[in-house]
Amino acid sequence: MIRPQWVCLHCLSRARTATASRLALARPALAQNIIRRQSHTSARVDGDEDFFLAGSLLKRAKQLATEHDVLEGQLMEDFDTKTAARAGHLRPVSEALKEYEAAVENLKELRVLASDPESDLSAMAADDIPPTIDQIRTSSAALTASLVPRHQFAAFPCTIEIRPGTGGSEATLFANDLYKMYTSLLSNLRWQSSVISYQTHNEIGGEGCSEAIISVSTPESYDLLRHEAGVHRVQRIPATENKGRTHTSTASVMVLPKLGDEEGDFEHGTDDDPLAQIDMKDVKTDVMRASGAGGQHVNRTESAVRMTHIPTGIVVAIQDSRSQHKNRSSALTILKAKVAEKRRKEKEEEALSMRRGVVKVGAGRSDKIRTYNFTQNRVTDHRSGQSNHDLPRLMGGDGLIEMIEGVREWDKQRSVEVMLALQEMEDSKKNNKK
C-alpha cells in the first residue's frame, strides 16, 4: 500500500508562497520563453460538470476523513502522540471535505429552488448558483492539494553531486557547466551553500570537472532540488570536432537529503512503511578504513560510509557528519527510503498502466530527465515536457527555477493520478475477489 505523508494545507500554501516570493526576488523578469506542453495527466472527471471532484478522489478523501474521526475518538479515550500526529495530518483532509460537501449540498438545494417557477425565490436562487460553483471549485482544489503526499525528506537541506557520465571530455565539460548552473541558481535563491568537493582539470575547449559536491544548508532545499536528480544530456558540437557533428554526452546529478547532525523531524519515518522493510543481511556496509584491531587502537577519523542494498544494487554514500555512526544511520535511512521508492515506483507504474490501458507506463524510459541542446539553443525537460529557448541564460541560473517548478507541478499532478490509480487497482482487486 502506498503510504503518503499528509501535509497540512497551511504548510503547502506557505511553501508555495515562499517559492513565489523567492521567485520574485531572484527573478525580476519571468522567462517568457517557456512553452508549456499540455499536461498529459489530468484527474478524471465523473459526471459532465468539471467542478465536481473525481469519484475515486472523493472516495479516498472520505476514507481518510473517516480514519480521522476514528482517531479523534481514540484520542478522547487515551492520548498517544503517534495517533495525535496522524490525526493532525488528516485534519485538513477532513475539514476540506466538509467544506466541499457543504457547498455541493448547497448547490443541489439552489438548483431545486431555481427550477421551481412557482417559487418567489427562484430568481434569487439562480443568482446564487455561480458563486456556489466557485466555492465548489475552490474547495475541491483545496481538497486535492490536501491529498497530495509530501516527500518524507521535504524538510531537509541537501547535497548536490555532479559527475560526468558518457561522452569523455565533453561530459566533464558539461559537468562543469552544470556545476556553474547550480551555483548561480543557489546564489539567485540566496540559499546558503558550500562547495565540498570541486575537482577540475584543463580540457581542450575549457575546464572539465570530474566531481563536484555542493552542500546546501537551507532547510527544505531538498524538496525543490530533488527534482534535479537524474541524467542530464547535452547535445553540442565539441571544440575538437572538425566535421561539425553534434555529439551527445551526459552528466549525472545526485541529490541527497542531508539528515546531518541536528535531528530533523521526519514527516514520517521509514519505520512503519512496509515497502521500506529490508533485511540487514542484504545490506553491505563499507567504511573507508585501514585494517587492524579497531577500537582504542585506532584514532583516525573514518567517518565516511557507503551502504549497498545488494538485491536492488542501490548504493548510498554519506559523509555529512564527522560521526561515523550518524553517517551510518543516515545512510540506512536513505537506503531504506530509496528501496521503498523503487518498490513504490514499480507498484505505481503497474497501477497507472492498468488505468491507462497500456502495456507498461515508463517501460524503457531511462532516467534521462533533461536535454540541453546547444545547437538549437533549447533546453527540454522530459518529464514536464517544458522547453526553454534561451539556453545560455538558463545555464546562467536564469529560468531554471521555473523549469523546476514545472516539474514539481507535473509531479504533483502525477501523484494525484497515481493515487487514483492505486485506489482503482485496489478496488478492482476487491471486486475480483467478490
Add this chain to the structure above:
Amino acid sequence: MPRISRRITNHLLKKNQLLPLLYRDNRISELAESDLRILKSHILQHASLKNSPTRQFKYLKSLCERRARAEPLEHIIGTAQFYDVEILSGRGALIPRTETESMVMRLCDDLKNYHFVNKKRRRNLGNSFRVLDLCTGSGPIALLMAKQLYELDLPYGFRILGVDVSESALKLATRSLEYNIKKGILPKEARRDVGFRQGDVLNPEPSIYGDGEDRGLNHLGKSEVHDEIKSFFVNECQVDYGPMVDIVIANPPYISANGYWEDTERSVRLYEPEIALVPPEKRPDNIADDVLREDIFYPAIEEFATYFKSKAIIFETGGDKQSSRVKAMLESRGWETGTWKDYRGIHRNVVGWRKETGWNWLLLPSKDGMSYD
C-alpha cells in the same frame, strides 16, 4: 615511516596540492580526501577568515602540516563529533571512538524501544534512572547518554555520573558538558543531572568514615569513591529501596602491553595518554593472579556494579577473545550475559544483567537495523 611513492604523490597532487600532507598519516587516499573535506569545512566556519582566500589557504595548509605529523584531526579541530554531542579533545584524554558511539546508541535505542515502552518501567519505582560511567575520560558516554535520555522525557528524570582517575580528562569532561549546554545541544538541567568525579576504580581510597556498615552508617563507608557515587545519586527524601544504580557502563583501558607497541597506530601513541589505553602493571590486591593484565579493569568494575546492585553492566572490549574472557568472568559472578558485535563483526561489547530484572531485551537486535549480530 615508509616514503610515499612518486606515483601516489602525483595522483594526489592532481586532485589537490595539500593531499600528500594528509596522506602521510592516513595511508589511504580516500581518508586523506575525507580529512581535507573536514578541515576545509572547519575553516569555512571561521568568520574572521571569511573573504580572504589567501589567509584561508595558509591556515588550511598549517592544519594539514599538523595532520602530516600524525596529530589527530579531532585535536586539530578541537572537538570530536560523538553522534549528536560534541566532545572537546586534547592531549589529556582519549578521543572517543566510533565503536563506543555505537555501543551507547544501541543501548539507548534498546532502552527506548524495549525497556521504557510501558508506563510502569518509565516510572522506575518513582526514582530517577541512574547510570554510572566508570573510566569516563572526557565524558563521551555520559554526555551522549544524557542527550538521548532527555529525549525520552522520563517522568522521574535521570542522573549520570562519570568517574575517572585523570584530572586532565575530567577537566575536558566538565568543559564538554558546558560546551554542549552553550551550544544548546544539552539543556541547562544537564548541570544538575550529569556529574563528573575523580576516583580510582582499581584502588579505591579508604573512606574517612571507615567501614561504617556496623555503625548504622551503611549509606557511607566503603571508600571515598563509593561515598561520592552515593551522594551524587541519593536524594535525601528517598528511602533505600535497593538498587542504587540502574546501569554501569564502561570503556576501560583494555590494551595489553604488547598490543600497545604492536597494534596501535603511531598517532595513538604520540597523542593519546597511555593511561587511557593500557591497564597499569601493578595489579590491585583483590584481583586474582590469573587475570590477564589487559583484563584487570573488568572485575574491578563488576564489583562496583554488584555493590550498587546495578541491574545491568555494559562493557566495551578489545575484541573477540577479550569479550569471551570478560563474559566468563561475569557469568562466574552470577550475571546473565551476552555480547554485541560492532559494524565490522567483532564482538565488541559484553552485556550482563541480573536475572530477576528480566532485562534480556539487552540481547534483542536493535530495532532500527543498526546492530550487527
